[in-house]
Amino acid sequence: MHTVWVRLNAVVFFGLTVLLGLSILAALSKVGHSNRYRPIISTLRLNSMKSLKNHGGVDRALLSFDLHADMNPAFHWNIKQLFVYVVATYATPTNPKNQVVLWDRIIESTSDRDAKVLDERNVFVKYGLVDQGAELRGAEVELSLMWDHMPLTGALYMGGQEEGTASKFVLPTEYN
């Protein structure tokens, strides 16, 4: 503390340590928030099947879906943004559990309340439903919404539609 540089060093790094402490407190203040406040997913279902084709031995299905979900409850002061994605889950004889991301959207916490309500009608998938093999025909697919909470500080944690509330549909039994 005897020279300007030592004092400058002391003030700056004590300040940064305090900021770290405040950030940790902010992260701790919202532990368990996602258990108490859940987004309201009113609609997530298949709108129409576009195609089911085989490309070089790999099946690919293209479809559109309807989505209405109010993501506002997931936000709090330590959330920077949400990464929301639609997942298709299905079983094939080779793999008992397949999960494919069909669509995604980033919702920033700075956007207004309306922008945090996802309202999509007949929206085409961003990424095709591609199987590891050629086993999509006749498969029963479950569409569910999942999201990653991206915090300002602290650990990233996932959230998802509650079990048993996801809509299901069966893919065509023939390629079209």
Add this chain to the structure above:
Amino acid sequence: MDYQGQKLSENLFYYIILLFGSVGWIYGYILQDFTYVFYSWSVGVGISLVLCVPDWPIYNKHPIKWLESIPDRGDDSNNGEEVEETKKSK
């Protein structure tokens, strides 16, 4: 800056940063916006930098009292020769 001044300066920035940080955190928590915490903390660090880093007169109110210097004994030139001799003998 004397010893009392160093202690005062250190205590000052401790309490200023902690005060601004904690008040900002509570305010930010109530309004659910972490940017308020950051702004408040920044103000605290800014004030501390101005108040505690430069050597302000308030930190020099307790100058160190040194002992009186001991007067030299004997002749300067003689002393010099003696030192020379002892060095050579070693």
